[in-house]
Amino acid sequence: MSTAGTSKRPLDHFSRLTITLICEPDEQGQFLMRELQRTRANVKQRWPPPERIGGETDIVLCEYLPDLSSRYAWMPGEATAASIVLLPQAGQYDMRMLQSALPDAVIHRPYLSQSILTALVIGWDHFSFARRQRSRIGRLDENVRSLRDIERAKMVIMLEKNISEYKAFNVLRDMAMERRITIAALAATLVDTKQSVS
Secondary structure (H helix, E strand, C coil), rough: CCHHHHHCCCHHHHHCCEEEEEECCCCCHHHHHHHHHHCCEEEEEECCCCEEEEEEEECCEEECCCCCCHHHHCCCHHHHHHEEEEECCCCCCCHHHHCCCCCCCCEEEECCHHHHHHHHHHHHHHHHHHHHHHHHHHHHHHHHHHHHHHHHHHHHHHHHCCCCCCHHHHHHHHHHHCCCCCCCHHHHHHHHHHHHHC
């Protein structure tokens, strides 16, 4: 298999992304900007750092700031963009503050082409994986809530009609089919109605 074709693949999807660069426009910052533009992404540069970081972008590269975690436009653990922190060359940063920012990747000054590419690919992959996991967890939580509501709705029907659990589920299913909604949606409505009455 040829390696020439595979070296471009990690960058293919970046052309559809927006990257926000929050970096001092010095010589290193300009080099970083040029390297990011080579990905064919829509790259925007901002300086000085805004109060709110990360809204309306796919990837944000930001100079290390001690209060970075409080500047993000999202709650910790609920990132809406991949976060890559740009670390100072002298290494003067607080590791605990960096950890609290939960970056997907870091890049140290002086910036090198290969380290920029590596951080972009790893940072985007890490963020994408975490986003998929949050989505799966959200769906699982919704399924658990639905099952709870169905169990409660069956109990309501069993008590009201003095029937077995099996028959109560059939009643619930038939009602849902009549109304052309899911059993879970009907169960949630029945449970909510019962709670508001009692």
